Structure formats: structure tokens, C-alpha cells
Amino acid sequence: MHELIRDITLCILFAWMLGLVAHFSRQPLILAYLIAGFCIGPFGAGWVKSQESISVISELGLIFMLFMIGLEIDLKKIVRAGKVILFAAGGQLIGGCLLGILFFAGLGLSLGGGHFDALYLCIACALSSTVIIVKVLYEKRELDTLPGRITLGVLVLQDIFAILFLAVQPSLADLQVSVILVSIGRVAVLVAAALLVSRYVLPRLFHQIARRPELILLGALAWCFLVAETAEQLSLSREMGALISGVSLSTFPYALDVTAKVTTLRDFFITLFFVALGMTIPVPGLSVIGLALMIAAFTVVSRLVTTFTPLYLMKQGLRASLLPAINLAQISEFSLVVIQTGVADNHIAPETANAASFAFVVLAVLSTFVMTRSDEITRWAIGPLKRIGLRDLDHGNGHPDEGHEGGHGEARRIVILGFFRAASALLAEIERQAPVLLEQITVIDFNPNVYQTLLSRGLHVIYGDISNVDTLLHAGIGKSEMIILSVPDALLKGASNEKLVRHVRTLNPNALIVGTADLLSDVGELYAAGASYVTVTRLSDAHELFTVIEAAQAGLLADKRAELDARLGERREVLP
Numbered sequence: 001m002h003e004l005i006r007d008i009t010l011c012i013l014f015a016w017m018l019g020l021v022a023h024f025s026r027q028p029l030i031l032a033y034l035i036a037g038f039c040i041g042p043f044g045a046g047w048v049k050s051q052e053s054i055s056v057i058s059e060l061g062l063i064f065m066l067f068m069i070g071l072e073i074d075l076k077k078i079v080r081a082g083k084v085i086l087f088a089a090g091g092q093l094i095g096g097c098l099l100g101i102l103f104f105a106g107l108g109l110s111l112g113g114g115h116f117d118a119l120y121l122c123i124a125c126a127l128s129s130t131v132i133i134v135k136v137l138y139e140k141r142e143l144d145t146l147p148g149r150i151t152l153g154v155l156v157l158q159d160i161f162a163i164l165f166l167a168v169q170p171s172l173a174d175l176q177v178s179v180i181l182v183s184i185g186r187v188a189v190l191v192a193a194a195l196l197v198s199r200y201v202l203p204r205l206f207h208q209i210a211r212r213p214e215l216i217l218l219g220a221l222a223w224c225f226l227v228a229e230t231a232e233q234l235s236l237s238r239e240m241g242a243l244i245s246g247v248s249l250s251t252f253p254y255a256l257d258v259t260a261k262v263t264t265l266r267d268f269f270i271t272l273f274f275v276a277l278g279m280t281i282p283v284p285g286l287s288v289i290g291l292a293l294m295i296a297a298f299t300v301v302s303r304l305v306t307t308f309t310p311l312y313l314m315k316q317g318l319r320a321s322l323l324p325a326i327n328l329a330q331i332s333e334f335s336l337v338v339i340q341t342g343v344a345d346n347h348i349a350p351e352t353a354n355a356a357s358f359a360f361v362v363l364a365v366l367s368t369f370v371m372t373r374s375d376e377i378t379r380w381a382i383g384p385l386k387r388i389g390l391r392d393l394d395h396g397n398g399h400p401d402e403g404h405e406g407g408h409g410e411a412r413r414i415v416i417l418g419f420f421r422a423a424s425a426l427l428a429e430i431e432r433q434a435p436v437l438l439e440q441i442t443v444i445d446f447n448p449n450v451y452q453t454l455l456s457r458g459l460h461v462i463y464g465d466i467s468n469v470d471t472l473l474h475a476g477i478g479k480s481e482m483i484i485l486s487v488p489d490a491l492l493k494g495a496s497n498e499k500l501v502r503h504v505r506t507l508n509p510n511a512l513i514v515g516t517a518d519l520l521s522d523v524g525e526l527y528a529a530g531a532s533y534v535t536v537t538r539l540s541d542a543h544e545l546f547t548v549i550e551a552a553q554a555g556l557l558a559d560k561r562a563e564l565d566a567r568l569g570e571r572r573e574v575l576p
Contacts, residue, residue, distance in 0.1 A: 037278020061273020070246020091310030410476030505530030
């Protein structure tokens with residue numbers, strides 16, 4: 001026991017020290033934890049030698065990680081997932097697995113006889129890292145963009161796919177239909193029981209202890225380990241049970257509170273898991289490095305093929321098809337879980353598992369770098385893709401000889417550059433107060449959903465990237481009378497409002513240009529760049545909030561709300 005405490009101390013100390021290095025060098029923390037584990041493990045300095053310690057640390061971390069993954073799986077969102085996300089996820093998973101089987105079996109890896117190296121690798125390569133993707137997209141403020149929502153939707157469905165595989169995984173050595181059905185039946189019983197208890201029993205218990213935060217935390221942990229141990233008794237894995245316990249609490253009334261309280265513990269044990277995983281990775285030989293690089297290359301290529309293709313076929317445009325493919329091009333931490341379960345059951349050779357772990361490290365570094373520059377990469381790639389014959393949504397834009405297909409053609413008197421919620425609200429207001437004005441408006445944006453929705457409503461819309469001067473030139477905004485920039489700097493890609501104002505002013509010296517400012521200090525800069533008027537949304541928000549205070553003080557808040565509800569009921573916005 002004392003040895004275990006010493007080993008955990010070393011794990012946390014080295015994880016912290018190397019985590020600091022990773023933080024300042026802007027590298028994924030997971031990479032730091034793996035290196036920390038290698039440094040102190042049997043293949044490094046050898047300060048942690050006990051296989052029992054490594055196993056206990058790893059399993060605890062794994063249980064907590066899967067519990068938290070389960071908590072973040074929103075079943076309601078999956079049910080409501082649009083056909084684009086479902087089609088993209090299905091294409092990526094099915095296509096990735098088929099290509100993976102062919103590729104890894106072609107390399108000579110085993111696919112039967114008690115060894116399933118090719119199968120485990122194809123499953124591992126089909127999953128993408130939630131930790132890396134969410135972190136980068138959050139920092140880039142792209143979680144709420146169309147490519148961001150598609151990426152997150154695919155990630156959720158990947159997790160469901162991994163759950164199904166873990167259900168079947170114990171029966172791989174005896175792949176009889178009856179055995180598989182029994183395994184799936186056990187999972188179904190456990191899921192049904194967990195959902196029923198979390199739906200009808202736990203809410204009442206948690207309601208009684210809602211004011212005792214320590215009991216909320218303890219109750220969540222008790223539920224996690226109870227379901228995990230029940231899964232073990234049903235010949236499933238504790239990790240599977242932890243995942244199911246998390247999923248069962250995901251729609252729980254206190255799920256947010258539970259998540260907030262468990263997060264600190266999660267971070268602690270996940271750190272331990274990756275450090276323990278690092279301890280199991282030996283110094284890779286040339287054969288392991290070679291296989292790891294092939295795994296990494298296959299992951300990137302297959303993700304581009306299997307993600308881009310279904311999105312392109314769904315008419316999402318080149319940009320919205322490329323970005324999710326780039327975002328998803330790495331191996332998941334869940335893949336490491338799958339690989340480790342395979343090692344524990346002797347389904348996969350340790351050398352293959354080491355290669356997968358090494359490939360995870362390589363892709364974690366490369367993917368973080370590429371994702372931060374995905375907009376530049378996408379802009380560079382669109383040109384060559386068009387030249388090989390792929391058609392974007394703007395294929396007729398700016399070229400009169402190609403007609404006016406899809407609402408293309410030169411911009412009209414009023415142009416809205418970029419379309420987000422402010423522009424959506426503006427069009428709804430124009431539709432309510434002066435609908436005749438809609439015939440004089442052109443919207444320029446590269447969101448395919450916006451493009452198709454506006455076209456269906458009879459509005460003039462041009463598909464294109466507003467940060468590209470050529471787009472503005474071909475759109476003919478040099479002849480427009482008023483140009484409105486409604487997207488804040490935080491959401492613009494490859495540009496800023498100041499830069500856009502300068503470009504527009506160069507193309508059209510006489511137009512009235514309306515810019516938008518996030519900061520008060522930006523107002524002067526926009527006027528200096530050539531803006532005719534600058535909107536500051538915080539001022540209109542402040543005015544609205546002040547009227548709310550006035551109404552509340554006069555006892556008229558209910559009337560004001562009724563007025564707002566009536567206005568909202570009349571609106572028909574493109575972006576809700």
C-alpha cells in the first residue's frame with residue numbers, strides 16, 4: 001500500500017512538471033502525461049516498477065474517464081441530430097472500419113485465431129480525440145460554427161460506436177451469433193436498469209440531498225462504481241459499466257452539478273491513467289516506429305476520405321466538408337482504452353499496442369498544430385480541389401456566362417457581409433417592417449445551411465469567403481450603395497472588421513459602410529479604416545437591460561415580457 005502511495009506521488013509530481021513544459025510550449029497535456037509515465041516507468045528511470053501499482057492506477061483513471069465521457073453524451077442531442085451529422089458519422093465510421101480492415105490485414109496483421117490486431121487498429125483509427133478537438137475549437141471559438149457542430153456530432157456518435165464495440169469485445173475469441181447476442185443482451189439489461197434507476201429513483205434521492213454538495217459527489221461516485229462492479233459481475237468490464245453509469249446520468253436533473261463536482265476528480269484520475277499508460281510504452285524499435293507512422297498516415301488519409309466525401313455529397317460545400325475532416329484527423333484517447341482492453345484479453349500483441357500509442361502521440365502533436373491553422377489550410381486546398389473537378393456551392397458565382405444558378409450574380413444595392421445571429425435578426429426585422437427591402441439585399445457567406453435556407457426563402461445570396469478580396473471583387477460590391485458588416489471579430493475567420501472595411505473601401509470608395517465593434521477602442525480604428533457608421537452591440541444591449549429595470553420597478557415586467565413574446569412569435573429567423 002505504501003508503495004502504491006509512493007508511485008502515485010511520483011506520477012502526480014512528474015505529470016505536473018512536464019505539464020508545465022507542455023503548457024508553455026502549447027502542446028497537448030496528454031502528451032506530457034504519457035512522457036511523464038515513460039520517464040518514471042519500468043522502461044525509463046524505473047522508479048515505478050510494480051505492475052500491480054500501474055494496473056490499479058490505470059484502471060481507476062480509466063473508470064473515471066469513461067464515467068465523464070458518459071456524462072457528456074447527451075442522448076437527446078443524438079436523437080435530434082440532423083441527417084447531415086448522422087450521414088457524416090455513418091460514412092466516417094463504416095468507411096473508416098472497412099478501409100482499416102483492408103489496410104491493416106494487407107500489412108499482414110492478424111485477424112482471427114484469437115488475435116485481432118487488424119480489427120483493434122481499425123476501430124482505434126476510426127475514433128477521434130474529444131479532448132484535443134474540444135480544446136482547440138473552444139480556443140478558436142468554433143464550437144458553435146457549422147463545421148464545429150458537425151465535428152462534435154460525429155464525436156458523440158463515435159463514442160456510441162465505441163460503446164457497442166466494448167459490448168461485443170469480450171466475445172471476439174468466440175464469434176458465434178448466440179454469444180454476441182448474449183453479450184449485447186447483458187449490455188441492454190444493464191443499460192435499461194441503469195436508465196430506469198436514474199430516471200425514477202436517483203432524482204428523488206438527490207433532491208433530498210441537494211443542499212449537501214458532498215453527498216451529491218459521493219452519490220455520483222457510488223453510482224459509478226456500483227454500475228461498474230455490476231458490469232464486472234455480468235462478465236462485462238468495469239470500464240463499460242462506468243461508461244453506462246455516466247450515460248444514465250447525462251439527462252439527470254442534477255447532471256450539470258454532478259459534472260462540475262466530479263470534474264476535479266476526473267482530471268486527477270485521467271492524469272493517472274495517461275501516466276500509467278506511458279509506463280507501459282517501451283522505447284520503440286524501428287518496426288514499432290514504422291507501424292506507428294503507417295497507423296498515423298492511414299488515420300489522416302482515411303479521415304479525409306471518409307469524412308469529406310459524405311459531407312460533400314450532402315452539398316455542404318468544400319469548406320464545411322474539409323474542416324470537420326481536418327478536425328477529426330487524430331486518434332482518440334478512447335482508442336487507447338479499446339487497445340488496452342484488447343491487451344488485457346490477449347487479443348492484440350503488445351508491439352501493436354505500443355505502435356498505436358506512439359501513433360496517438362504523433363497525431364496529438366500534429367493535429368493540434370494543423371487544427372489551429374485549419375482555415376489557412378482549407379483556403380489553400382479549395383483551389384486545387386476545384387481544379388480537379390470538384391464543384392463548390394459558388395461554382396457560378398461572379399461569372400455572368402455561367403448564368404445565375406443558385407441565386408448568384410452581382411450584389412444588389414445593400415450587401416450584408418457574413419451571416420450570423422445579428423444578420424439573422426436584421427433580416428427578420430426587415431421582413432416584419434419593410435419586406436419590399438428584401439429585394440434590394442444580397443447576403444455573402446460560406447455557411448451552406450445559411451446559403452440554402454436563404455435561397456429557399458427567395459433572397460439573393462452569394463456563397464463565398466468574405467475574407468477573400470477576390471470574393472468581394474467577383475460579387476460586384478463595388479457597385480453597391482450600402483455594405484453592412486455584422487459579424488464580430490471573435491467569429492471572423494482570416495479577417496477582422498477593420499481589415500474588411502479597408503478592403504471594401506478600396507473596392508467601393510463611395511459606399512456607406514456599416515461596421516461592428518466588440519470593444520470601444522475598435523470604434524475609432526474602424527472609422528479611420530473608412531467606416532461610415534459603427535454599431536456597438538453592448539450599447540443596444542445596455543439600453544434593453546435598462547428598459548427591463550424600468551419595467552420591473554414600475555411593476556410592468558410581465559407586460560414587457562408579453563410584448564417580447566409576441567415579437568418573438570412573429571419572427572422567422574434563419575439562425576434560431
